[in-house]
Amino acid sequence: MDKLILKGHEFENRLLTGTGKFADKNLIAPMLKASKSNIITMALRRVNFSNPKENILNYIPKEVTLLPNTSGARNAEEAIKIARIAREAGCGDFIKIEIINDMKYLMPDNEETVKATKVLAEEGFIVLPYIVPDLITAKKLEEAGAAAIMPLGSPIGSNKGLLTKPLIEMINDNKKLPVIVDAGIGAPSQAAEAMEMGIDAVLVNTAISTAEDPVKMGEAFAMAVKAGRMAYLAKLAKTSKFANASSPLTDFLFRGDK
Amino acid sequence: MGFYSVLEKWNNFDFENYFSHVTDKDVIESIEKDNLDEFDFLNLLAPIAKNHLEKMAIKANLVKQQYFGNVISLYIPIYVSNFCTNNCAYCGFSKKNHIIRKHQTIEQIEEEAKEIAKTGIDHILLLTGEAKEIDTMDYLKEAVKVLKKYFDSVSIEVMPLEEEEYRELKEIGLDGLTVYQETYNEEIYDQVHISGKKKDYHFRLNTPERGAKAGLRTVGMGPLFGLSEIKKEAFLAGLHLKYLTDKYLNTAFSISLPRINPAEGGFQPSFPLDDVTFVQFLTAFRLFQVKADINISTREVAEFRDHLMHIGVTKLSAGSKTDVGGYTKKDESTCQFEISDTRSAEETIQAIENYGYQPIYKDWQQIL
Numbered sequence: 001m002d003k004l005i006l007k008g009h010e011f012e013n014r015l016l017t018g019t020g021k022f023a024d025k026n027l028i029a030p031m032l033k034a035s036k037s038n039i040i041t042m043a044l045r046r047v048n049f050s051n052p053k054e055n056i057l058n059y060i061p062k063e064v065t066l067l068p069n070t071s072g073a074r075n076a077e078e079a080i081k082i083a084r085i086a087r088e089a090g091c092g093d094f095i096k097i098e099i100i101n102d103m104k105y106l107m108p109d110n111e112e113t114v115k116a117t118k119v120l121a122e123e124g125f126i127v128l129p130y131i132v133p134d135l136i137t138a139k140k141l142e143e144a145g146a147a148a149i150m151p152l153g154s155p156i157g158s159n160k161g162l163l164t165k166p167l168i169e170m171i172n173d174n175k176k177l178p179v180i181v182d183a184g185i186g187a188p189s190q191a192a193e194a195m196e197m198g199i200d201a202v203l204v205n206t207a208i209s210t211a212e213d214p215v216k217m218g219e220a221f222a223m224a225v226k227a228g229r230m231a232y233l234a235k236l237a238k239t240s241k242f243a244n245a246s247s248p249l250t251d252f253l254f255r256g257d258k
Numbered sequence: 259m260g261f262y263s264v265l266e267k268w269n270n271f272d273f274e275n276y277f278s279h280v281t282d283k284d285v286i287e288s289i290e291k292d293n294l295d296e297f298d299f300l301n302l303l304a305p306i307a308k309n310h311l312e313k314m315a316i317k318a319n320l321v322k323q324q325y326f327g328n329v330i331s332l333y334i335p336i337y338v339s340n341f342c343t344n345n346c347a348y349c350g351f352s353k354k355n356h357i358i359r360k361h362q363t364i365e366q367i368e369e370e371a372k373e374i375a376k377t378g379i380d381h382i383l384l385l386t387g388e389a390k391e392i393d394t395m396d397y398l399k400e401a402v403k404v405l406k407k408y409f410d411s412v413s414i415e416v417m418p419l420e421e422e423e424y425r426e427l428k429e430i431g432l433d434g435l436t437v438y439q440e441t442y443n444e445e446i447y448d449q450v451h452i453s454g455k456k457k458d459y460h461f462r463l464n465t466p467e468r469g470a471k472a473g474l475r476t477v478g479m480g481p482l483f484g485l486s487e488i489k490k491e492a493f494l495a496g497l498h499l500k501y502l503t504d505k506y507l508n509t510a511f512s513i514s515l516p517r518i519n520p521a522e523g524g525f526q527p528s529f530p531l532d533d534v535t536f537v538q539f540l541t542a543f544r545l546f547q548v549k550a551d552i553n554i555s556t557r558e559v560a561e562f563r564d565h566l567m568h569i570g571v572t573k574l575s576a577g578s579k580t581d582v583g584g585y586t587k588k589d590e591s592t593c594q595f596e597i598s599d600t601r602s603a604e605e606t607i608q609a610i611e612n613y614g615y616q617p618i619y620k621d622w623q624q625i626l
Binding site: 072103158 | 323325326378504614618622
């Protein structure tokens with residue numbers, strides 16, 4: 001597969017995964033192996049640095065890139081503080097900005113996300129902002145120095161797939177940065193659909209971690225993402241409202257015997 | 259006027275008549291909906307809904323998995339004082355009861371905190387009786403400060419405070435507030451709260467809203483089942499939860515379903531809540547407000563709590579002691595109520611893992 005490039009960092013795989021919601025954290029490593037996902041997100045608020053027994057970092061193989069997220073942050077200021085804590089704690093320079101102050105629908109706050117992105121990009125972070133799909137916000141994030149744009153496919157945890165498809169298409173058609181669909185993808189077929197559209201990567205957490213067999217589901221998503229990407233690169237055949245008859249119906253008009 | 263204006267609209271509603279007309283078809287339709295309205299919630303609370311308990315439980319589990327995943331969040335309560343100026347008919351801390359009363363110093367709280375921190379659980383709930391002359395704002399501030407040294411997330415369950423007071427505590431790191439309405443029935447509320455500040459129904463009722471206005475991240479609430487007719491209590495508590503959730507998008511609300519446990523004073527509940535109805539209510543809450551945390555304390559026995567993990571519960575207390583100084587055991591005082599799940603924090607965590615869930619020790623990063 002062609003590589004995913006985030007601010008000069010190259011990744012073989014276009015499936016990003018998450019650490020949340022696993023029943024058993026020991027499943028994270030085999031899931032990563034089966035899915036070959038090499039970027040994994042984790043909520044810094046759940047990392048217990050002072051308790052070695054319960055530190056989620058112990059369950060993530062060293063070769064995988066950590067993508068700490070600012071989940072729990074309700075504004076730019078809090079997200080910035082969380083990002084700095086993550087970096088100081090040795091979690092690297094990648095940061096997923098997740099700012100939510102709507103506990104009812106869990107919609108990200110685009111305005112605060114732009115603010116946080118600007119500050120953190122200036123500090124050298126590789127910033128992946130999670131947003132409600134909106135072209136104008138995406139353009140502001142490009143200017144603010146984001147490394148990718150992460151629009152939601154449908155509300156977090158809904159598993160409803162690409163309900164926001166027309167809005168994501170607008171962002172994708174006008175992008176300067178990789179677009180990663182985050183939230184809402186509940187099945188491999190939905191991931192494939194996003195990849196066929198030319199989306200650069202997908203982030204899938206719940207659908208894998210809460211599956212009955214998270215390892216097998218990770219592998220299924222890897223295959224779907226790969227298939228979708230290949231289909232995009234191969235350029236899908238055009239769809240048509242009209243059936244194309246293998247023997248054209250009006251051909252008789254133009255035959256020599258007319 | 260706040261939530262009271264919503265309550266008033268339901269004052270003349272004939273609940274019993276409505277419940278008696280709910281059909282099996284109504285219940286099934288409400289279970290299958292994605293967005294339940296108040297009448298769907300009533301359908302799920304109706305006695306006939308017990309015919310569909312398994313279906314409600316399956317849906318509750320699915321919804322929980324979808325929005326929370328395979329996780330159970332943990333917290334530990336710390337009782338620092340059991341002095342109380344209220345005389346409440348059902349409470350072991352009631353002023354009239356001759357119990358051993360303690361009020362911990364900040365140093366003693368710190369010692370307890372150190373002991374609790376050994377469990378690895380990072381969420382603590384600070385509790386007192388209601389005695390503002392003893393558990394002053396300065397005392398609460400110092401207590402929150404010292405707990406913040408050991409825990410990322412500190413919540414309180416103390417006497418209802420003014421909005422400004424919640425704001426002051428938030429500034430030094432308080433995350434959350436828990437306050438139970440006890441009963442939504444104003445008349446019974448007046449009868450069981452015999453004397454003291456707690457007699458003020460409206461001040462109590464508006465407490466969760468004051469906490470939300472002050473910007474607290476989490477607000478826990480619920481009725482104390484046993485004081486008034488249970489279906490109506492459950493409905494009004496659900497309505498209160500919905501009112502707050504709709505109005506304060508910034509705050510995460512959680513609901514508990516405490517039942518009256520044996521306590522000093524020997525109060526007998528007039529409206530007992532049996533296990534089957536408890537499960538019916540719990541699943542109804544889960545389907546009505548899908549994103550709210552549902553919290554089960556150690557008032558319930560271990561085996562029952564374990565089963566509830568599979569039907570929508572997201573939060574458990576672990577290794578609770580309801581006596582002041584209960585973790586270091588250097589002192590002796592009387593418990594608020596008798597604990598039913600007496601397992602240690604470690605044993606509770608082990609059970610959570612055995613049932614295939616991930617225990618969440620920490621869910622907030624202290625950054626302020």
